[in-house]
Amino acid sequence: MPTSRNPRDLLTPAALHILLSLAGEELHGYAIKHAVEDRTRGKMSLGPGTLYEAVHRMAADGWIEEVESGGRRRVYRITSAGLQILDDELQRLDEIVTYARRADLLPRAT
Amino acid sequence: MRRHRWTDWILLVFPREFRDAHRTEVRDFVESALADVNPAGRAWATFAIVLDLLRAGIRLRLRPARLRASGTSPREEREGWTASTAHDVRLAVRGLSRSAGFSFVVVMTLALGVGLNTALFSVVNAVLLRPLGYEEPDRLAYLTATLPKKEIEDLLLSGGDLSDLRQVAAFETVEGIARIRQNLNGAGLPRQVAVGWVSGGFLEMFGVVAELGRLHREDDPPGMVVLSHGMWTDAFGADPDALGASVQLDGYPYTIIGVLPHDFVLHFPPRGGANPDIDLWKNPDEFWQNGAIWSAQGPEFGLIRTVARLRDGASFEDAQDGVDVVVADLRARFPDFEADDFRISVDGLRARVVEEVRPTLTLLLGAVSLVLIIACANVANLLLVRGQGRRREMALRLALGSTRGRVGRYLMIESLLLSVAGTGLGLTVAAWFVTAVPRFAPPELPLVDFVGVDGVVLSFAIGASLFVTLLVGVLPALAAVRTDPAAELGNGRATGVRGTGLRRGLVVAQLALSIVLLVGAGLLTSSVVRLQRVDTGFDASNVYTFGVSIPGSQYGWPEEANAYYREVEARVAALPGVESAGVVWPMPFAGGWGGEHEISEGEPIPLGLVSYRLATESYFPTVRIPLSEGRLFREGDPTHVIVVSRGVAERTWPGRAAVGRSLRANPWGRGMEDFEVIGVVGDIRGLDLRASPEGTLYFDARSWSWVDWEVHVLARTSVTEAALLPALRAVLAEIDDAVPLAHPAPLEDALRLQSASTRFVLVLLGGFAATAGLLAVVGLYGVISYSVGLRSREFGVRIALGSARWGILAMVIKDGGKLTLAGLVLGLAGAWVLAGFLDALLFEVTATDPSTYLVVAILLAVCSGIASWIPAWRVSRVNAVEALRAN
Numbered sequence: 001m002p003t004s005r006n007p008r009d010l011l012t013p014a015a016l017h018i019l020l021s022l023a024g025e026e027l028h029g030y031a032i033k034h035a036v037e038d039r040t041r042g043k044m045s046l047g048p049g050t051l052y053e054a055v056h057r058m059a060a061d062g063w064i065e066e067v068e069s070g071g072r073r074r075v076y077r078i079t080s081a082g083l084q085i086l087d088d089e090l091q092r093l094d095e096i097v098t099y100a101r102r103a104d105l106l107p108r109a110t
Numbered sequence: 111m112r113r114h115r116w117t118d119w120i121l122l123v124f125p126r127e128f129r130d131a132h133r134t135e136v137r138d139f140v141e142s143a144l145a146d147v148n149p150a151g152r153a154w155a156t157f158a159i160v161l162d163l164l165r166a167g168i169r170l171r172l173r174p175a176r177l178r179a180s181g182t183s184p185r186e187e188r189e190g191w192t193a194s195t196a197h198d199v200r201l202a203v204r205g206l207s208r209s210a211g212f213s214f215v216v217v218m219t220l221a222l223g224v225g226l227n228t229a230l231f232s233v234v235n236a237v238l239l240r241p242l243g244y245e246e247p248d249r250l251a252y253l254t255a256t257l258p259k260k261e262i263e264d265l266l267l268s269g270g271d272l273s274d275l276r277q278v279a280a281f282e283t284v285e286g287i288a289r290i291r292q293n294l295n296g297a298g299l300p301r302q303v304a305v306g307w308v309s310g311g312f313l314e315m316f317g318v319v320a321e322l323g324r325l326h327r328e329d330d331p332p333g334m335v336v337l338s339h340g341m342w343t344d345a346f347g348a349d350p351d352a353l354g355a356s357v358q359l360d361g362y363p364y365t366i367i368g369v370l371p372h373d374f375v376l377h378f379p380p381r382g383g384a385n386p387d388i389d390l391w392k393n394p395d396e397f398w399q400n401g402a403i404w405s406a407q408g409p410e411f412g413l414i415r416t417v418a419r420l421r422d423g424a425s426f427e428d429a430q431d432g433v434d435v436v437v438a439d440l441r442a443r444f445p446d447f448e449a450d451d452f453r454i455s456v457d458g459l460r461a462r463v464v465e466e467v468r469p470t471l472t473l474l475l476g477a478v479s480l481v482l483i484i485a486c487a488n489v490a491n492l493l494l495v496r497g498q499g500r501r502r503e504m505a506l507r508l509a510l511g512s513t514r515g516r517v518g519r520y521l522m523i524e525s526l527l528l529s530v531a532g533t534g535l536g537l538t539v540a541a542w543f544v545t546a547v548p549r550f551a552p553p554e555l556p557l558v559d560f561v562g563v564d565g566v567v568l569s570f571a572i573g574a575s576l577f578v579t580l581l582v583g584v585l586p587a588l589a590a591v592r593t594d595p596a597a598e599l600g601n602g603r604a605t606g607v608r609g610t611g612l613r614r615g616l617v618v619a620q621l622a623l624s625i626v627l628l629v630g631a632g633l634l635t636s637s638v639v640r641l642q643r644v645d646t647g648f649d650a651s652n653v654y655t656f657g658v659s660i661p662g663s664q665y666g667w668p669e670e671a672n673a674y675y676r677e678v679e680a681r682v683a684a685l686p687g688v689e690s691a692g693v694v695w696p697m698p699f700a701g702g703w704g705g706e707h708e709i710s711e712g713e714p715i716p717l718g719l720v721s722y723r724l725a726t727e728s729y730f731p732t733v734r735i736p737l738s739e740g741r742l743f744r745e746g747d748p749t750h751v752i753v754v755s756r757g758v759a760e761r762t763w764p765g766r767a768a769v770g771r772s773l774r775a776n777p778w779g780r781g782m783e784d785f786e787v788i789g790v791v792g793d794i795r796g797l798d799l800r801a802s803p804e805g806t807l808y809f810d811a812r813s814w815s816w817v818d819w820e821v822h823v824l825a826r827t828s829v830t831e832a833a834l835l836p837a838l839r840a841v842l843a844e845i846d847d848a849v850p851l852a853h854p855a856p857l858e859d860a861l862r863l864q865s866a867s868t869r870f871v872l873v874l875l876g877g878f879a880a881t882a883g884l885l886a887v888v889g890l891y892g893v894i895s896y897s898v899g900l901r902s903r904e905f906g907v908r909i910a911l912g913s914a915r916w917g918i919l920a921m922v923i924k925d926g927g928k929l930t931l932a933g934l935v936l937g938l939a940g941a942w943v944l945a946g947f948l949d950a951l952l953f954e955v956t957a958t959d960p961s962t963y964l965v966v967a968i969l970l971a972v973c974s975g976i977a978s979w980i981p982a983w984r985v986s987r988v989n990a991v992e993a994l995r996a997n
Contacts, residue, residue, distance in 0.1 A: 029135050030142045047162025048139040052132045053170055059131075074135055 011089055014046055015054040019078060019086040022064060028073040029055065058082065116565030120160060123167030136163070153541040156563055161534060172196045194516075195523070202524045209496070213528065215888065216492050220532025220578060222881050223485025225539025228563075228571040230478045230874065232544050234471050235567055236560035242377055242460050245317020246419075250459040251429060252379055253284075253416040257450040260719075264381050265452075266412040269394075272309065273406040274440065275416060275454075278432035280424035285312040286414035287376075288403065289385065291820055293659060295848050296357040297345040302659065302820075302852035303389035305359065306376065307413075309404070310393055313370070315419050323353045323368030332395030335364045339372035341389040360661035360818060361848070364392060377556060379462040381415070382701060384553035417459060430456045463556050470867070473947050474874055477630065480623045481878050481885075482574065487616040488889045490582035493525065494613055495896050518588070525583025533575040537563070540571065550873060552866035613893050614929060620889045621933025622940055624882035625970060629941035630948055631879035632962040634872040637953040641865040647794035647803055648698060649734040650857040654834055655697055655824045657852035658842065662817035671815035674845065678823055679726060681841045687829035692729030693811055697822035698796030699860040707807060709762060710774040710784050720758060721797065721806040722777050724814055724821070730791055732826045733857070740769035740789035749813035752785040757793040758805035777809055785809075799864040800953050820852065831856070868951050886933070887973045894926045895981035905985050915986040922985060926978025933974075934967055941966075 021027060021035040032055075033046045055076065058064045063082030067075040078086070100106040117140050121129050140159055147155045172195070206213045241247050253275065255265040267275075272286045288307040293300055306312075310328035313336065318325070322342075326334055337345075337352070346352035355366050370391075378385045394404035403413045420429055433454050441448040507517055544561055551558045658678060665671050675693045683691040696703055703722045709715040727742035729735075730753075738756060752773065759768035768790050774782040785807075793803035815821075827834060835854055842851050898905075905918055945957035955962070 030139050033139070033143075047159055047166075048136045048143070049159075049163035049166025051139070052128070052136055053166035056128050056132060056170070073138065 011085065012054065013044065014050045015058060016086075016089060017044060017046070018051070018054055018058070019063065019082055019089075022076060022078040023083065023086060026067050026075050026077040028075045030073075032076075116160075116568050117163075119565055119569060120163045120167070123164055123171070125170055128167075128170055150545065153544050153563055157537055157541045160537070160568065172199070195519075198516075198520050198523050199527070202520065202527050206524060206527060212492060212496055213531075215892075216489050216528045217531045217535060219485045219488045219492075219885060219888075220529060220575060221535035221539060222885070223482045223578065224533050224536030224571055224575045225543075226536075226878060226881060227478050227482050227574050228536060228540035228567060229543035230474055231570045232540060232563060232567045233547060233555075233558075233561050234475055235564070235570070236562065237464055237467060237555065237557045238471060239566070240557075240560055242463075242557075243373065243375075247460060248458065249282075249420040249422075250316070251281075251418045251420060251426065251456050252459045252462040253418060253433065253454050253456055254379075254462065255452070255454045257447075257452055259450040262450075264379070264415070267414045267416060268412040269402075269404040269414065270406050271412065271440065272404075272414055272416060274436045275418070275433065278418075278429060278436060280421055280428040280432045281418040282421045283311050283315050284416055284418040285309045285315050286404075286416050287312055288413040288415070289388070290413075291657075291659065291852070292359045292818075293361075293661060293848065293850055294345070294357060294359060294390070295361075296355075300848050300850040301345070302657065302850045303341070303359075304386045306388040306391040308391055308393065312417075313391060315417065316374070316376075318370060318374045320368040321371040322350060323366070325368055326391070326393045330367075330393050332393060333362070333364050334367045334393050335359075336368040336370060336391040337366060338370050338387065338389050338391075339374070340387070342369045358848075359392065360659075361663035362395075375559070377459070377463045378415070379459075380466060380554060380556070384556075418456075426456055426458065467555055469950065470871060474871065474878075476947075477627055477875055477878050480627055481882050482578070484620045484623050484882050484885050484889075486578050486582055487620045488885050488892075489528075489578060491613050491616050491889055491892060493582055495892065497521075498896075522583055525579045529575045529579035529583070532578075533571055536575065537568075537571055540567070550870060552870045553863065554867055555870070610897065613896075617886070617889050617893050617929050618932045618936065620882075620886040621930060621970065621974070622937035624879065624886040625934065625937025625966060626941045626944055627875065627879035627882045628966045628970065629938070629945060629963060631872065631876040632966050633945060633948055633952055633955055633957065633959060634868060634875055636955045636959065636962060637951065638865055638868055638872050640954045641799055641868060644795065644799050646698065646796070646799070646861065647735065647792050648796075650698070650861050652828050653733060653824050653826050653857040654829075654831065654854070655700075655822055655857050655860075656838060656854040657820040657822055658849060659820040659852070660817050660846070660849055664846075664848075665817050667817045668813055668815045671817050672812050675726070675811060675815055675821060675823075677845055678841065679728060681845070682823060682825050682838065683728070685825075685827075685829075685834075685837050685841070687834075688825050688827040690728055690732045691823060691825040692726050692732035693821055693823050694723060694725045694729045695819070695821040696723065696796075697824060697857070697860070698733075698794060699864060700822060702797050705776050706782070707758070707773055707775045708782065710772045710782075714774060714782070717762060720775075721804045722775070723796075723806055723808050724777075724811050724816075725753075725808045726811045729824065732824050735794060736792045738790050738792065739767065740787070742789055742791075743810040743812060745812075747788070747810060747812065748786075749810070750783065750785045751788045751810055753789040753791055753808040754787055755791055755793045755803075755806040755808075757803060758807065759787075759790045761805065773807070775807055777807075777814070799861075824857065868953070871951055883970065883973065887970075887977045890926060890929060890974055891977035891980065893929070894922065894978045895984075897925070898922055898981045898985045902985060902988060906988060906991075909988065910991075919979075919982045919986040922982030923975070923978050926974060926982075930971060930974040930978075934970065937970075938963055938967060 017036045017039070018032055020039070021032050027035060029048075029051055033051060036044055036046055055064065059066070059076070061081075062079055063085055064076045065079050067077050097106065117137050118133070121133060121136060143159065144152060144155055242250070244250060254263070255267055255271075256263055257265055266288075267286070269286075272284065275281070276284045278284070286309045290305050290307055291302055292305050294303045308326070310326045310330060313325045320336065321339065323336075325336060335357070342348055342352060346355075352366055352369070356363055357366065358364070376385070376388055396402065418429070420426070433456055437452060437454050441452055444452075504517055508514065541563055544563055547561045548558055658675075660671060660674055665674060679691050679693050682688060704719055705722055707717050707720045709717065725743075727744060730737060730742055739759070740753075742753060743751065752775070754762075754768060754773065758773075762768070762773065763771060768787050771787050772784050773787060774784055776782050791808070793805065795801065795803050796806070797804055811821075825834075825838075829837075831854075838854065839851050842849055908918060909915065941963065942958060949957055
């Protein structure tokens with residue numbers, strides 16, 4: 001069993017979308033679900049398990065943190081470490097897309 | 111917002127630290143998510159959420175959020191255990207997907223077994239187990255009055271009786287309800303509504319809190335109504351201003367004082383059919399024709415059903431003792447009560463609500479648990495077969511240094527994985543079933559709205575599948591652990607076929623159990639077929655019906671009422687496409703009305719109870735009840751003429767003409783009166799399809815039409831409902847636009863409802879039996895093909911030595927035949943013993959009907975024959991040389 005872990009192991013589609021949602025604003029769990037649904041036009045719908053599993057892991061790794069809020073619901077925001085991870089991942093995706101475009105696997109952006 | 115306590119259960123799958131951190135959030139999430147979907151999609155949404163939570167929980171367990179620094183804490187050991195388990199899980203997944211056929215059959219078997227059981231359990235849970243949603247429901251009692259000598263159950267009581275019962279010390283409160291139908295005006299279109307006419311404290315006794323406004327109070331003046339939530343939404347568009355508005359019931363003014371919450375439903379024992387939901391609740395008043403029923407000094411005429419709340423600490427026995435004192439007093443005061451052995455029994459409200467369906471549900475639960483047992487046997491069989499084939503693999507693992515514990519654990523993990531997949535699929539089956547139940551459940555099944563997948567049902571499903579896994583997963587694990595590597599590996603080819611006896615026994619048991627279920631389903635099928643073929647004595651096809659009731663405040667009776675009904679009849683009959691129309695009360699299968707009749711010539715001779723009906727002359731041709739003697743009613747007849755049915759005529763005047771004779775009856779509660787028989791018509795079954803035709807006295811609607819009470823209008827027509835209904839509404843609106851058209855439906859619907867509960871049980875039992883039969887035959891096929899596989903070398907030798915292929919074929923089929931025969935004998939005997947439980951549902955078929963048994967035996971024999979013929983045929987085609995070389 002590998003004991004060290006590559007942060008990217010954890011960047012599941014759910015985690016990526018959560019980071020994306022939190023990059024703009026501070027949100028509570030159910031609001032994240034709605035944000036993801038809006039952004040993906042309903043193609044991705046997070047269940048409670050998937051959502052909080054990712055939240056739990058990312059909070060443990062310091063990518064996101066809880067905001068002190070007076071409300072009953074817990075609100076999360078992205079940390080600088082989380083932003084870094086998100087940035088890396090978007091870079092990586094961008095490289096892939098750029099390559100795919102160059103190789104004519106994707107229609108070129110207009 | 112509804113609490114979903116099951117989330118707490120599922121959270122147990124997650125590691126503790128996750129639970130502590132996110133419990134409330136997950137709960138809120140689930141609540142919001144479920145509140146956002148519409149009720150129809152809720153089962154699916156619940157299922158998706160459960161699956162998502164389970165997956166995430168297992169992932170978190172297997173891949174802990176933080177890998178801790180190595181150390182000596184027990185945690186580290188647990189990490190090791192977790193890691194090796196994760197490894198085993200991955201291995202098992204790979205292994206199982208390699209033998210996809212095996213995994214598929216096991217998972218499908220489990221899914222059917224667990225799914226059907228969970229599905230039925232969800233019904234049992236809602237109907238029999240879940241508490242009624244009232245405040246302290248266990249203290250609510252239903253008082254059932256009976257007149258055993260007259261065979262009257264659940265007699266309706268009077269206001270005087272109610273106030274007597276209020277003296278019983280063990281009751282905190284005793285409240286009454288009369289269920290009536292009235293015309294509602296002043297809230298959009300006129301409509302007929304189900305009214306709960308209740309004593310002041312009735313709603314409060316259930317602990318219900320008004321969503322808007324307030325409930326009735328004991329000292330309220332008459333004329334106060336509380337709306338059901340549905341009525342408020344339907345008729346008032348959920349407008350808060352409805353509060354304080356005025357409406358008319360049968361022409362009298364009422365003020366709306368409150369609206370009930372949407373989840374309040376009055377669950378009440380059935381009384382001659384299911385109870386429709388109540389649309390609005392009004393307190394006692396004297397407006398209606400029988401308003402005096404609520405007065406303590408009122409007439410003996412009763413319309414009230416009573417519910418009581420026990421005083422804290424009082425028992426049902428205390429209450430019964432108190433009620434017995436009241437009953438003794440009533441019997442002393444009213445000689446009729448004494449003569450008819452009047453009694454009142456005090457029972458729990460819930461027990462009375464489900465009393466009639468409990469035996470049926472228990473029966474179905476028994477049947478479906480047989481399916482689970484068969485599924486268990488099937489899975490055990492498959493695992494044993496697989497285990498047999500893998501003894502070398504296990505031996506090798508042991509020889510290579512794996513511990514017996516580890517090998518056993520690996521096998522358990524395999525079984526668990528299969529069981530998790532089976533449960534998941536099973537829950538899908540159950541979720542589908544739950545959404546389908548309200549559509550095909552008979553109206554007699556109470557509490558059906560509560561059928562759903564909740565925490566209890568979920569625990570049941572998981573429990574059932576754990577039970578299966580432990581029961582059947584342990585066997586192969588133990589067998590493998592006991593393997594002796596030296597013996598197994600030393601002897602290059604394992605020849606011993608252990609556990610064959612067990613497997614054959616399991617197959618025989620499966621066949622036997624499935625025969626029991628198939629016989630049950632067969633008996634029900636013949637019952638339903640026969641019920642649908644019963645000669646009712648009338649022709650319900652192409653007859654469309656509706657109810658209409660005119661208010662006594664506007665119409666005098668009988669003349670004005672008769673004129674009104676005649677006009678409706680004539681205008682309906684004149685509609686294009688309508689052949690004829692008639693008025694009757696009650697129409698067949700829409701309630702009962704009846705009383706005594708006696709011969710009136712000379713000394714009156716009582717003839718017992720008989721059905722009464724009020725009818726116009728055109729009712730008879732409309733439903734094609736034939737006139738066999740005399741004539742029907744006509745204009746100018748005196749008031750006291752009747753038409754009797756053939757059964758009455760033959761019993762009363764055997765062998766003699768009935769027309770012109772005279773009969774006494776008491777249709778109006780004023781005592782026995784003389785009626786002259788003018789005609790004899792055919793008998794009908796209009797109360798109970800299963801009973802013999804009932805004798806009926808028909809009274810002339812011309813003389814006896816009534817008000818404030820519904821009558822039924824029937825039209826013979828082939829026009830479609832969609833075209834007919836607006837025309838019928840227009841007819842009523844033209845005559846009097848305050849009178850609504852009530853519950854329109856084809857007459858055949860009423861007829862179909864008569865066999866609804868038998869059909870419901872048939873659908874379920876039939877499904878269970880078909881599943882059971884399929885599983886048993888698949889099990890047989892599995893065992894035969896496995897043993898054929900083991901003996902392929904032997905067959906090869908036999909063929910090589912000149913055995914005829916048909917001989918081998920016969921040998922294998924004979925082997926399967928032996929198992930089938932044993933299963934048949936045991937199963938038919940078991941069915942013979944158990945089919946008696948179905949008696950109440952059977953119709954014109956005895957529980958030991960030989961032809962049903964024969965058909966089932968042949969059916970199963972044929973299927974089993976095919977199941978053994980396939981592997982037999984395959985092995986008889988083997989090439990001797992290949993068979994010998996391959997092994």
